[in-house]
Amino acid sequence: MNKIDNRYKQLYKAHYPKVMRLCLGYVAGDEDLAKDLSQEIFIKIWENLENFRSESNISTWIYRISVNTCLSKLRTKKKNSRTIGLVDVPDIIEEHSNADRENQLARLYACIKMLSETNRAIILLVLEGLPQHEISDIIGIKHDAIRTRIHRIKNQLTKCVSNE
């Protein structure tokens, strides 16, 4: 393995979980689709790796590629979809058990699916814990505007998951 291959492998190991989570959020929890999307993203990362300037944050760089690739691979077919819809998920009665956590996650996927494309990208980055200025940089919306938008989407999502 040469230097670039090694660097690529390290990148893959370090960033795969966050890329995969983002993709799962985009395809409402469909693992196969998310894996395909993740692969597509890592191919783009490979193609652009030599252009990466080390003064910028590698995470932000990868998230940029990820949200743009997910947008360009937008799926329009709903037929035979293995993704989760809100009606498929039972209500959460007790909290903190494993089953309830799984249900809560499934509801979260279903609620994210209901958001607009841009709001979906924003909330996925928020869930990943990115600071607002980085989200603003990745999405290309001014910091003030993104702050109010995040607040609104967070409320919307929390209410949706709680079935309010």
Added chain:
Amino acid sequence: MNNFEELQSDWKNQSKIEPTEQGFQNLLTALREIKNKQRVSNVILSITVIILIGFFFYISGYNNQQVILGISFMIGSLLVRMLLEIWSMRKLNKMNTLSNRADFRNELIGYYTDRKFVHFLWTPLILLTYVSGFLILLPLFKATLSTGFYTYIIVSSIMLLIFFSIFITKQIIQEMKKLERIQQG
């Protein structure tokens, strides 16, 4: 009620998303396949063009204007369609995934808006030219082929035309839906 921090914690603690050696090897295979695919499509395209040009010169040897016209319409329309698709594919692949999402979104909207010209201007023109070429050749087919083979050519061509029309219509509907969703935000 769930608070957002709780959702965030569940989000980050999702299972089954750890990277594996097999996953990385699959990725390397996919990278190699992309390079091979590009090489193979270039070779196929070059061979097709050489065969078509060779065939065209072979046919023009008969000095039959009707054949030349019919064949030129059919081959020309196919070539234009192929070139348009290759141009579109390259444009899509060359889009800058490193720009911010708003700029990338505008680039995508531009791409799908350009595709409208392909779908609603070029595609009908190409289909019309192809069918015209076929209709020009029909009297020659009738004169030189047996009735059975002539009927077979007509029926199979109509079926092929219907099949391609459905395929292209589906592609157009899908792309227009995509454009609509991207424009919605």
